[in-house]
Amino acid sequence: MRILLADAFPAAHLAELTELGHDCDYRPDATTDQLAERLTGCEALVVRSTRVPASALDGADALRLVIRAGSGTNTIDCEAASRLGIHVCNVPGRNAVAVAELAFALLLALDRSICDNVADLRAERWDKKRYSRARGILGRRVGVIGLGQVGLAFAERAAAFGMEVYAVAKPGRSQETLDRASSIGVHFVDDLHTLARTCDVLSLHVPATDDTRHLIDADLLAQVQPRTIILNTSRGHLVDEDALIEALEDKDIRAGLDVYADEPATSTGHIESRLAKHPNVYGTHHIGASTEQAQQAVAAEVVRIVETFASGTVLHCVNLDEGRSPQPATHFGDDS
Template sequence: MRILVADAFPEQHLTRLREHHDCTHEPDTTADELPGELAGVEVLVVRSTRVTEAAVAAADSLRMIIRAGSGTNTIACDAASERGIHVCNVPGRNAVAVAELAVALLLALDRGIADNVADLRAGHWDKKRHSRARGILGRHVGVVGLGRIGLAFAERVAAFGVTVHAVAKPDRDRETLDRAEAIGVRFVDDLTALARTCDVLSFHVPATAGTRHLVDRDLLSHVQPGAIILNTSRSDVVDEDALVEAMDAKGVRAGLDVFADEPGGGTGEIDSKLARHPHVYGTHHIGASTEQAQLAVADEVVRMVDAFAGGEVLHRVNSPHQVPAS
């Protein structure tokens, strides 16, 4: 099969793909350039690169798109379905990496790590200002989304002596409930109750119509003054204007790995009022960007490509209307 890997990918895994397939690696491809790279490509592998409707329309042989990560909101899934193209993800392999970043953002916000570093690099010593941390022990942390990442975050933050809370749902599987019980998760009735109960809210949900702007003016009206909002999932989860208002009015702080209007590639310019706010500690959508996570994801991508060559589709997230023969 002819494969295009249009993002960074471990060299050892490219070697494995090339043992059985015609594999091209173009890691610096942008969303605008991608349509011109797809002639004859049967399998496209992306991580951060957006796959637009224009790219799908330009593909003359494409049968499968693999998102080397969990979320597929950067892929024109409907357009792919219309053309009978499988869209697949790699769920769970980067859960620990994202959870680790969420914990890091919480600790960094509490201790003012970034501001400490900035002052020292500027040659300014201000121990009085930087000695105002509250501490994590005894806090009430609400986890929104008890999937692989949410559970991994809950398990790690619980080690700091916090009480973990989540919204009760009737359809959770036994494994999730067992892990939640082991952590000591306390369940509340709804998101409003979670906001009123907790002084930290961490969001670990996919981008869907139901999760768009979960963090809106109504929810933020219920959070405690000085509460911390963590979002390492998708930018659509947060109404950015509403969050800025809450930070100004109630001293809410935020640790964010995702922002609206992020550049489509690995580098670029971003003009974000939210990212510039002094109550925000932001990172560059790097939740899954650890060597451990990327190697685990790449292992699964190779397995998925080999399985597809044998007629099996793994981790499909769409419903192609006309599936091309494999």
């Protein structure tokens, strides 16, 4: 297949795709505006953070597969892809540990005021009195919102640090998820408001959908205790930022955030965010999945998705039925 890779991709796995007979057009600095032109003649597109709007898909004459090198697909117009018969596939679970690690790092950093410690030391200020007031996390109650792969990985780390883990009971969870939650010692409550009232920490691990938009809103924030820590390493869409800013100021809530409502569409640029500037917020640059370990694992699964699609099978499809692809793809460069 001719494949456009429009974001950074590990060299070893790029070489593997080429060795397997695929014609790879590697454009790690491609912008959304350039996609339509670059996609001419391409059967597959691999993206990580690059947005894929309908305008890019409409003119893609040969495109049959879009792979998001990660779990979330909210940056891809899946409705347009479905209309055009283009399969959109993701790579679930391969970066779960990396995201969970960052969420837990933000929790520890907030509890011990690590970022402020570092800033003061770099400014040649010594203030042991101020920084000797951490609460500690042993025995604290953490509410995990979303028990997918990332949520469970975060819950395991919280339990290992002696925290009590809570989640909302939800019908339809797989037995595997319930068994894993049981082994962690997760306590279940009836609803999100009860979780908010119960816990010292809330950590978000759900996808961006219409149902999860502003999941953290003024009504929910009214339920949380003063000095609660809120962690979001999922999507900025989940939080009503105006309501959170008000709670930061009124209830001394603190937040550890890796995602924001209006992030730049590119990997570098300017961000204008009242939330990111707030002194009660420790923020990172949407880097939850950005570890070498995670990216190698994701890339290996991308290669597998490409190969199975080329042989006529679709894996991890989020918009059309999984199973057989419309027809086996052509391996450019394979004369047999």
